[in-house]
Amino acid sequence: MIKAVRGTRDLLPPETALWNFVESAARDVFRAYNFQEIRTPIFEETQLFARSVGEETDIVSKEMYTWEDGGGSADQELLDAWLRTHFREVTKLVQPQEFPTAGRSQRTRYGPSVQVEWNGSWTLVRARYGAKNQDLRHLVQHGNAWREMHGGKPVSLLLVTARGSVPEAFTTIARTMGIVVDELELRVEAPQFLTLRPENTAGVVRAYIEHNLENRGLNKLFYIGPQFRRERPQKGRYRQFYQIGAEIIGPRHSGSDKPLRDAEILEMLDTLLRRLGIRNPTLHLNSVGCAADRAVYNEALRAALAPVVIQMCADCQRRAVTNPLRVFDCKVPGDQPIIEKLPLIKNYLDKDCQEHFDNVKALLRAAGVSFIPNDRLVRGLDYYSRTAFEFTHGALGAQNAILGGGRYDGLSESLGGPPAPGIGFAMGEDRLVLALQDQTPTILGGPDAFIAPIGEGMNREAIKLAKELREKKVIVELGDRSFRLKKLLETASKVGARYAIIVGEDETNADIFKVKDLITGEQISVPRAELPQKLQSGRSQGRSS
RNA sequence: GUGGGAGUAGCUCAACUGGCAGAGCACCGGACUGUGGCUCCGGUUGUUGCGGGUUCGAUUCCCGUCUCCCACCCCA
Numbered sequence: 096m097i098k099a100v101r102g103t104r105d106l107l108p109p110e111t112a113l114w115n116f117v118e119s120a121a122r123d124v125f126r127a128y129n130f131q132e133i134r135t136p137i138f139e140e141t142q143l144f145a146r147s148v149g150e151e152t153d154i155v156s157k158e159m160y161t162w163e164d165g166g167g168s169a170d171q172e173l174l175d176a177w178l179r180t181h182f183r184e185v186t187k188l189v190q191p192q193e194f195p196t197a198g199r200s201q202r203t204r205y206g207p208s209v210q211v212e213w214n215g216s217w218t219l220v221r222a223r224y225g226a227k228n229q230d231l232r233h234l235v236q237h238g239n240a241w242r243e244m245h246g247g248k249p250v251s252l253l254l255v256t257a258r259g260s261v262p263e264a265f266t267t268i269a270r271t272m273g274i275v276v277d278e279l280e281l282r283v284e285a286p287q288f289l290t291l292r293p294e295n296t297a298g299v300v301r302a303y304i305e306h307n308l309e310n311r312g313l314n315k316l317f318y319i320g321p322q323f324r325r326e327r328p329q330k331g332r333y334r335q336f337y338q339i340g341a342e343i344i345g346p347r348h349s350g351s352d353k354p355l356r357d358a359e360i361l362e363m364l365d366t367l368l369r370r371l372g373i374r375n376p377t378l379h380l381n382s383v384g385c386a387a388d389r390a391v392y393n394e395a396l397r398a399a400l401a402p403v404v405i406q407m408c409a410d411c412q413r414r415a416v417t418n419p420l421r422v423f424d425c426k427v428p429g430d431q432p433i434i435e436k437l438p439l440i441k442n443y444l445d446k447d448c449q450e451h452f453d454n455v456k457a458l459l460r461a462a463g464v465s466f467i468p469n470d471r472l473v474r475g476l477d478y479y480s481r482t483a484f485e486f487t488h489g490a491l492g493a494q495n496a497i498l499g500g501g502r503y504d505g506l507s508e509s510l511g512g513p514p515a516p517g518i519g520f521a522m523g524e525d526r527l528v529l530a531l532q533d534q535t536p537t538i539l540g541g542p543d544a545f546i547a548p549i550g551e552g553m554n555r556e557a558i559k560l561a562k563e564l565r566e567k568k569v570i571v572e573l574g575d576r577s578f579r580l581k582k583l584l585e586t587a588s589k590v591g592a593r594y595a596i597i598v599g600e601d602e603t604n605a606d607i608f609k610v611k612d613l614i615t616g617e618q619i620s621v622p623r624a625e626l627p628q629k630l631q632s633g634r635s636q637g638r639s640s
Numbered sequence: 641g642u643g644g645g646a647g648u649a650g651c652u653c654a655a656c657u658g659g660c661a662g663a664g665c666a667c668c669g670g671a672c673u674g675u676g677g678c679u680c681c682g683g684u685u686g687u688u689g690c691g692g693g694u695u696c697g698a699u700u701c702c703c704g705u706c707u708c709c710c711a712c713c714c715c716a
Contacts, residue, residue, distance in 0.1 A: 098689095098706095098707075101706085101707070101708090152714090152715095153713080153714050153715075154714085154715080157641080157714095158714085158715090293716095294716065295716095296716095322716080324715085324716095326713095326714080326715080327641075327642090327712095327713085327714095328707095328708080328709090329709080329710080329711090330709070330710080332715085336716085338716060340716080410712085410713085413713095418714095421714085424714095474715095474716095485716090496715085496716080497716090498716065499715080499716050500716075520716080521716040522716075523715095523716055526716090547674095547675090549674055550674085579672095579673065579674085580673090580674050580675055580676090581672070581673090581674090581675065581676070582676090583675090583676085584675055584676035584677090585676050585677085586676085587676070588676050588677065589676085595675085595676080597674075597675080599674065601674095609674095609675090611675070611676085613676070613677085616675095616676085616677085618675080
C-alpha cells in the first residue's frame with residue numbers, strides 16, 4: 096500500500112474546518128491592518144536560501160529538499176575528459192563524501208565536486224557554475240582544515256564554471272592563503288539547483304527586489320502556505336508544514352525601518368492570537384542589535400565562555416564552538432550559574448539600536464500589549480537584526496513557541512537588492528491548530544437540508560429542487576430515490592442535516608413539501624416558495640462552514 | 641542525524657509463560673416496502689506494519705526494515 100511519505104500527512108474533515116477558521120481569521124486581521132496577500136513559488140533557486148538564511152545554519156546545511164534541474168550530465172562528461180587530460184598521473188580520487196567539510200552539508204551540494212591528487216599536490220575540483228562569495232566564504236572557513244587533511248601538502252582549487260567569471264577578489268584572497276585558483280570554462284548548459292522553500296521570507300524579499308516593489312513605498316504583505324524541511328518528524332513538526340506570515344518591507348524613506356512598524360506588527364499578532372482564542376499568548380522580546388554589534392558580542396561571548404566552558408555540559412561545550420548564542424538555551428541546572436554571568440547582547444547595542452528598542456517597548460506599552468523582555472532570546476537565522484521576538488502560549492511544554500520573527504534590515508542588500516529594511520514573522524500553523532484542538536472541540540456544521548426523493552421519476556424533481564435551493568444559499572445534500580425512505584432519513588441524520596425534505600409524487604404535484612425537523616422530530620408542510628427561508632432558519636450559531 | 645517506546649478490524653484496545661485472533665464503538669442487512677434516532681436479530685470486520693529466522697506451531701521469541709510517538713540536535 097502506498098502511504099503518505101514520512102513527515103507528511105493528510106488533513107481531513109472535520110479538522111480542515113479548523114484550518115479554514117485559522118486562515119480566515121488571519122486574513123481578516125491582516126486586512127484590518129492593510130496587509131495584502133503575496134504568493135511566491137514553492138521552490139526557488141538554492142542560492143536564495145543559502146544566501147539569506149545562512150549557509151552554515153542547520154536549515155541550509157542539512158534540512159533542505161534540494162535537487163538538480165536540467166543540464167548536469169553533459170558537463171560531467173566534459174569534466175571527466177578534462178581530468179583525464181590534465182591529470183594523467185592521477186594517484187587518488189577522493190569522492191565528495193570524504194571531504195573534510197562534507198558530512199551533513201553534502202546534501203546541499205551545488206555541483207559535482209571531486210578531489211584529485213597529482214604530483215604530490217591536491218586539487219579540489221568544484222563545478223559551481225559561477226563562483227560567488229559563498230565559494231570564497233567556504234574556502235576561507237575550510238581551507239585550513241582541507242590542507243591539514245593532506246598533511247600540509249600544497250593545495251589548489253579548480254573552479255569549473257559554466258559562465259566563466261571567477262571574481263578577482265576571490266583569486267587574490269585564495270592566493271594569500273596559499274591556495275592556487277585555476278578556472279576552467281565549460282561551455283555547457285548549467286543545471287539549476289532548486290530547493291523547496293524552507294521558509295517564506297527569502298522568497299518575499301526576492302519578489303520585492305525582482306518586481307521593484309520599492310516603488311510602491313511601504314509594502315505590507317502576508318502569505319499562507321506550505322514550507323518544507325527535512326527534519327525528523329515530531330508532534331507538531333512535519334516535513335511539509337504550513338506557515339502564516341507577514342512582512343513589512345520598503346525603502347528607508349517609507350519608514351519601514353521605524354520602531355512604529357515593529358510595534359504595529361506585534362500588536363497585530365497579539366490581536367490575532369487573542370481572536371483565535373489562544374490562552375495566555377506571551378510575547379518574548381529582545382534586540383539582537385545590528386550585524387556589527389553582533390560580531391563584537393559574539394567575540395565577547397566566546398571570550399567569556401573560554402575559561403568556564405570546561406565546567407559545562409557536553410552540549411554546551413559543543414555549542415560554545417559552533418554557535419555560542421545557543422548556550423543560552425541550555426536547561427541543565429548546573430550550568431545556569433555560569434550562564435547567568437555571561438555577557439548579554441543588550442550591553443553591546445549601539446546607540447541607534449538601543450534607541451530603536453526603547454521606542455518599540457514604549458509603543459507597545461502605549462498600545463496595551465504586554466511583553467516579557469528576554470535577554471536570552473536569540474534567533475538562529477543569519478538575517479535577523481535588532482528586534483527579535485517570539486510568542487508562546489501556556490501549555491504544550493517544550494514546543495510552546497507558536498510564532499517567531501524579527502527585523503531583517505540588511506537582507507535585501509545581501510541578496511543583491513536595494514536597501515529595504517523589513518520586519519516580519521512566521522507562525523507555525525500546524526502547532527497553532529494543535530493548540531486550538533487542545534482547548535476547543537472542532538465544530539462542523541452539516542447541511543441545512545437533506546432531500547429525500549421517493550417514487551418513480553422523483554430523482555428528477557429532487558435535483559431540480561436542490562439546484563433551486565442551493566441558488567438561494569441553502570446548503571443541501573441530495574438523496575437518491577433508489578434507497579428506501581427509512582434509509583434516506585437515516586442518512587440525513589448521519590450527515591448532520593437539520594431538515595429532511597420529502598419529495599414524492601403528491602408533494603411535487605401540489606408544490607408543497609413535507610419538511611421534517613431531524614432534531615425535534617416535528618414535521619410540517621411548506622410551500623415551495625417558502626422553503627429557503629424555513630430551511631435557513633434552522634442554522635445554529637456554532638456552524639463553521 | 642542520535643537515543644528510547646509503540647505498531648493487532650475504519651476507531652479505541654484485549655489475547656496468562658509460544659497453542660483455533662477477540663470485545664466495545666462504527667459499518668452493512670433485517671424486524672419496519674412513505675418516516676431517522678431507541679430496541680432486538682444477523683453479518684463483514686483482519687496479509688496481527690513489511691521481510692526473514694527459530695519452532696510441530698509465532699500477534700507472542702530473535703534479526704532486519706518501514707512508520708508513528710517521546711526526548712535530543714535544531715528551530716518558524
